[in-house]
Amino acid sequence: MNDKNFEYLKDQIKYTGFGETLENELKEKLQKEEPSFTLNHIAKYGEDTAMATLNFKKSEQSDMYFFNSYKVELQKENSKEALEQTFYINKGSNITMKEAFNLMEGRSVNKDLTNKEGELYNAWVQIDFKQTDDTNGNFKLNQYHQNYGYDLEATLAKHPIKELENPKYKEDLMDSLKKGNLQSATFLKEGNEIKQYIEASPQFKTINVYDNNMQRIDNRHSKEEKQSEIEQVSEKRGAKKQIQSADDDGPEAPKEDKRKRKSQSM
Template sequence: MNEKNFEYLKDQIKYTGFGEALENELKEKMQQQTSSFTLNHDAHYGNDIAVATLNFKKSDQSDMYFFNSYKVDLQKDNSKESLEQTFYINKGSNITMKEAYNLMEGRAVYKDLTSKEGQVYNSWVQIDFKESDTSGNFKLNQYHQNYGYDLESALSKHPIKELENAKFKEDLMDSLKKGNLQSATFLQDGKEVKHYIEANPQFKTINAYDGNLKRIDNRQTKEEKQSEGQSTAMKHDNKRQSQSSDDDGPAAPQEAKKRKKKQSNSM
């Protein structure tokens, strides 16, 4: 067995989101020197179960093995039929197991991808469940930088409290880029309300859901943003008016004193 090859594959498996539990089985399969082999990994996301089959193939020219792809069989809690999708391993940043689950949930993931020419580029990736290839794999739509989706700008159109703090904002954006359905605090009528949001690069916006995961109309959250802004503006106006009244207050007695003094002189 090629030890360097084992170490490389061990790390590749780990950083693709499958942890370290497959190390012993990986070593056993490599020692058998078969032309190909598979490893299985189960993951639970809430009540959903995702079973991944990792595919390895031996080189025709050497004793090295390659981790080529993994197939995910997703059994959702509320569905009798399972969903399958194969994700291919590339030289660049691979789609992790959790990202694969998020994609199969219909959400988008922001990745560093590598072109056939070896050039690295950034793109949002999202599964198109309406179109599949000859092997039954769903098409992956890509929304490159030139497509014009700006996550930060899309978030700024909503009254999200986390955006007021640089660290919280960064964490929120990082989570959304991984394809997560992320909780966020919305400011509504002066109150804090917990919603869930996800990136929507296709329509250059974000999707928002209430505590029961019911979709919220984007116009509603944008109106809340405007309402929150108007409320803040009114508070500032009232404060300025109050300060103006306070400034006028001391001047009135001075004027009264002047008038009184003038009357006294005339007498």
């Protein structure tokens, strides 16, 4: 067994969110020197159970093993079928187990990622449950890059959130949201402090707000989201006429002016 390889894989597993409980099993698998092997990890998030299968493969040129990916099966409390998604390990910042759970819950995660050229870039990542990748059956991962224009700090500033008044609390709040967490926050309304829950929504450049019963309460943002969806569909189809039709009042106004001027001249 390659001791340096063991130490590297042990740290990689730990910092991808699987802790240190797999350490002994990892060592046993490496000592067997098989072409590939898997490790299993189970995590509970509230009433939901997430089962991860970690995939390792030996190099064909050396005795080194590589942690290539992990598959998560999320069993929801009120669902019969488990939701499945495979997350790949790359040179940049890996998606952790908790972040994988948050993504499979439909939330967004902010990550520093690496492109094909090895260059680092930052983006929000969100699973698109309406599209799958034909090559591996995975749901598609949508990315909202820096140029997309989502500013989490500026978005939070639009809301009367008490934690924003304290620099440390503000930083902790933003870090939690970037990890894809549904985070509690204190809203100041008419002199009262109300505990609510928020999550980042980079696709619609806003945040979603929930009450203690996990019911959406930001109806105004919901309308904005619907409008944004319509605009995005129009852009994808290249239907510029549809966008222009929303401004029908524009071209009709001059015609009316012409009729008025004609009647005046008569």
